[in-house]
Each structure stands twice: as C-alpha cells, then as structure tokens.
Amino acid sequence: MSDSDRPPPPKGLLARGLKLLGHLTHPETRTGQVFTRAEQRLTRVLTRVSESPTYLRASGTVLRQGLNARIRRNSFVENALHTLRLPTTSEVENLRDQLRRVNDQVEALGSQLEVVVDLLHRQEAADERDASEPPPTDKSGA
Amino acid sequence: MTASTPQRLRSFVTGQFELTRAVAHALKARPFNPYPYLKPFIERASGVREPPISATPHTVVYTRGSMRLLRYAAPRRRHRTPILFVYSLINRWYILDFLPGRSLIEHLTQEGFDVYAIDWGVPGQEEERLTWSDLLGGLIQTAVRWTLRVSKSRDLTLYGYCMGGTLALAYTSLYPEGVRNLVAQATPVDFSKGGVYTLWTAANHFDVDSLVDAYGNVPTPVLESGFLMVAPVQRLTRWLEVCRRIDDPDFVSTFLAMERWGSDPVPFPGEVYRQYIKDCYQQNLFHQGRMKVGGENVDLGRIQASVLNVIAEHDTIAFPAMSEPLVDLVGTKDAETRRYPVGHIGLSASSKAPTHVWPSISEWIAARSRAMEP
Numbered sequence A: 001m002s003d004s005d006r007p008p009p010p011k012g013l014l015a016r017g018l019k020l021l022g023h024l025t026h027p028e029t030r031t032g033q034v035f036t037r038a039e040q041r042l043t044r045v046l047t048r049v050s051e052s053p054t055y056l057r058a059s060g061t062v063l064r065q066g067l068n069a070r071i072r073r074n075s076f077v078e079n080a081l082h083t084l085r086l087p088t089t090s091e092v093e094n095l096r097d098q099l100r101r102v103n104d105q106v107e108a109l110g111s112q113l114e115v116v117v118d119l120l121h122r123q124e125a126a127d128e129r130d131a132s133e134p135p136p137t138d139k140s141g142a
Numbered sequence B: 001m002t003a004s005t006p007q008r009l010r011s012f013v014t015g016q017f018e019l020t021r022a023v024a025h026a027l028k029a030r031p032f033n034p035y036p037y038l039k040p041f042i043e044r045a046s047g048v049r050e051p052p053i054s055a056t057p058h059t060v061v062y063t064r065g066s067m068r069l070l071r072y073a074a075p076r077r078r079h080r081t082p083i084l085f086v087y088s089l090i091n092r093w094y095i096l097d098f099l100p101g102r103s104l105i106e107h108l109t110q111e112g113f114d115v116y117a118i119d120w121g122v123p124g125q126e127e128e129r130l131t132w133s134d135l136l137g138g139l140i141q142t143a144v145r146w147t148l149r150v151s152k153s154r155d156l157t158l159y160g161y162c163m164g165g166t167l168a169l170a171y172t173s174l175y176p177e178g179v180r181n182l183v184a185q186a187t188p189v190d191f192s193k194g195g196v197y198t199l200w201t202a203a204n205h206f207d208v209d210s211l212v213d214a215y216g217n218v219p220t221p222v223l224e225s226g227f228l229m230v231a232p233v234q235r236l237t238r239w240l241e242v243c244r245r246i247d248d249p250d251f252v253s254t255f256l257a258m259e260r261w262g263s264d265p266v267p268f269p270g271e272v273y274r275q276y277i278k279d280c281y282q283q284n285l286f287h288q289g290r291m292k293v294g295g296e297n298v299d300l301g302r303i304q305a306s307v308l309n310v311i312a313e314h315d316t317i318a319f320p321a322m323s324e325p326l327v328d329l330v331g332t333k334d335a336e337t338r339r340y341p342v343g344h345i346g347l348s349a350s351s352k353a354p355t356h357v358w359p360s361i362s363e364w365i366a367a368r369s370r371a372m373e374p
Helices: A013-024 A030-051 A053-083 A089-132 B005-029 B035-046 B093-097 B104-110 B125-129 B132-151 B163-174 B196-200 B208-215 B220-230 B232-237 B239-244 B249-262 B270-282 B353-367
Strands: B059-064 B067-072 B083-086 B115-119 B156-161 B179-185 B306-312 B335-340
Touching (some): A013 A030, A013 B035, A013 B239, A030 A053, A030 B232, A089 B059, A089 B125, B005 B035, B035 B239, B035 B249, B067 B132, B083 B163, B093 B115, B125 B270, B132 B163, B163 B179, B179 B353, B220 B232, B232 B239, B239 B249
Parallel strands (some): B306 B335
Antiparallel strands (some): B067 B115
C-alpha cells in the first residue's frame, strides 16, 4: 500500500472535539455566523466601555487606591520582618536573580576572553613581523 | 504496528495525567493570557510541541545586570558593518528569531551580516532604579562598543523595534559616534497619535507614580491587562482557528510559537517606565525634542546617520501615524520611509515577511554598509 492510499492517522477524541468546535464557530456555518455576530457586538460594547470617561475615571481611582494600599502594606510587612531579622520575599527573590546572572556572566566572560586572546595574538604576530624585518639602513651614512 | 490495548490504556492515562498537571500548573500561576491554559490541550490534540526559542546559533558576548548581548555570526560574512538590534523593554527579543526559515535574524545572517541583539532579560530589583540615562549611556553604549570590538568594525547599523526604536533614536541623538545607519521599525515617535494607549495613560486617570512606587518594576499582569483590554474577545477567539487546523502541524507549531512569545512579557524597569509614560505618552516631549536624558535634550535633529523608517500599515500597537513624522524630524538627508501591508508583529514573524519585507530592508542596509575587505 502506497503512502497516499493509507488512511489518515486516527485522531483522538480531544482533536475531534476541538475540530468540531472550530467548525461550529467558522463564519461559513450558520452557528458560526451567529457566533461572529455575537463576537462583533461584544467587541463593540467592550471598546465603548474601555474608552468611556466614566470607566477610565473609575478604574483610575480604584487602581490608585489599590496601589496606595499596597505601598502601605509592603512597608508594614518589610518593617515587621526586619524587626524579626528575617529576609523579606523580595530579598530572597533578589538572591535567586543574582545567581542566574552569575551564570550568564560566566558565559559572557568566555566570549570576552576569546576577544582578548584574539587581540593579543594579533599584537604578537605584529611584533614578530617587526622583529623579523631588517632595520632600515641609513642612506646618508651619517 | 498497532499498540496493544494495555499500552493504549497506559498512554491514555498518562496523557490525562499530564494534561491535568499542566492545567493545574497554569491555574496556580493565574496569568491573564489564555496560552498556559489552552496550550496543553492543543499540544495533546495535535501531537505538536512548542518549538524552541531562538533556534539560530548564537553566543553571549556580554552581560550586565539582566541584559545580555547576543551574537549571531554570519555563515559567510560579506559586510564589515554589523547590525545591532535594540528590542523593546515590553516583550522578549526572540520574536526577531521566530522560527527556522521565518526569522529576521537568520535572514540577515544569511545575507552576510554579523548580527547582534540585546536581550534585556527579566528585570529584577537592580533594574528598579535604572534610568533612561543608565539605559542609553550605560547599557546600549556598552553594547555598541562590544559589538564594534567583536565585529572589528568602526561603525554599525542600529536596528530598533517598537519601543526599542524609540530607544535607538534617543541613543543616536545623544551618542552618534559609531552609528552609521539606523533602522526604526514600527517605532512610536509622536505619542499623541497612540489611540487607546494615549487615552489610557493620560495623566488625569493613570497615576504612574503610584504604580512604580507600589511595585518597583511594573509587573507583567499590569502590562498584559493593557494589551488584553485592546482586543479582549479576539484574544480568545483566535484560538478557534487553531482548533479548525489542528491536523496541520506547521500551522499549529507557528501558532504556538507566536502565542508563547505573546504570553511571555517581562516586568518593565520602574524608573524607565515612569519617564516613558510621563515624557512620551502624557506630554509628548520626545516628539517635540524636549525629553531630557542625563540633563540633555533628546533632539532627533542631531541624527546624521542614514535612517530607514519601517512602518506596518496594519499596526495596532505603534499606529502608522505615530511613526510617520520621523523622517521630517531627523537631521540627515538620507532618510526614507518604507511601508509594508502587515501588522506590528507581522514585520518580524508573518509568512509575508521573508519575501515582502526583509529583502527590502536588508537591501537598504547592505547599500549603506561597508563590505568585508578581501
């Protein structure tokens, strides 16, 4: 049996389910057309809401209050942990971050050493060339 | 050969276990992006795994803090002038090296360019106090120096993408030495034309000071929620297309790679964000040449390097109107705008890019680069 004669590989239940979902929401099917219309309407509503001055003012106020509460809470927790001589979460994260960066720096140092060695080689080659060339003769005889 | 019933049963049970574990893991992290929740189902149904990140061979040349400078050497180098990519601080650089055969970096290396890219990494506590001055005069300047040193060149092409383009323009204005050409791809310049982003970041309802003071670096959920709000429904419904094409491994692989990149934002360095929002979005000082970095004005009129302004006509992140004024603002006479019928990400990852976008850009760069000496 040639490759083209072979039936397509069997699909799992999940693949068939996803394909059906895709088919049902395709704009060319009747259900898909309903879905597309609903999608467009929802998009229009959300766009209108997200650009309305009321929404922007309200979300701005909520965000500001939330952030200010967070600033106060962070300050309180950090002070409490420092009083107990315990590291804060951000300090532990910072330590982890530094370890990751050391790894990157070691890799970069390897590349930088290659550049330095390359420069030294070129310098050495130039010095050797200068040394092997005969010194210029003084034509004036002075 | 068909598997026996116990084998199939074992495979089924193992598969269900892995699926449950992956979803439970996603639920624990609770990201906004649907990718971690839906990926296990797509992988299981299609049998396709997400492709590796940045497959083009590269080495780390330099690191400082969370930043890494990566080198993608050309298999056969033809141009002495190297290219240095400055990517945005919002997402990760690896969209520039998306997939084998569909990678801007790979394309440029095959065209004979020695390519370098700045990976900003994952900003941590050390980056909270990083300023624009540190970024331009410290990190980017050092990356430029290392690029010139390693590539043994006197000058380079700076290639900025999105906010990276804004950084590259500001850098070239303040430190023009060594920058021969500048490519600004999908780069915001006039921030008053930023549509919904300008509206959302307006000073009267967006308190950037509280945000930075509360978190240090701007956390990823805050950045993600902004992008989610732009197209909340489409964020979910685009997954239906992959359901329809679940038996097309190439499509599934490309889709997963794109969604993985989109769901991989990094925290934004706090002080850089504060000045970016205030000076660019809220007051539009960058466009007016009045943004101050390290006590100096960022004046695009000082840029004398050749400039290519790359615009994506269907860009909904850096709208074309944001980038259009660039050629009139720079000091050089060799400034040109090229427009392509793709979206913001399409410039780097669409199926059209390898044939319609990259050859045109690499031809522009090649014409302005020094050739390798024989």
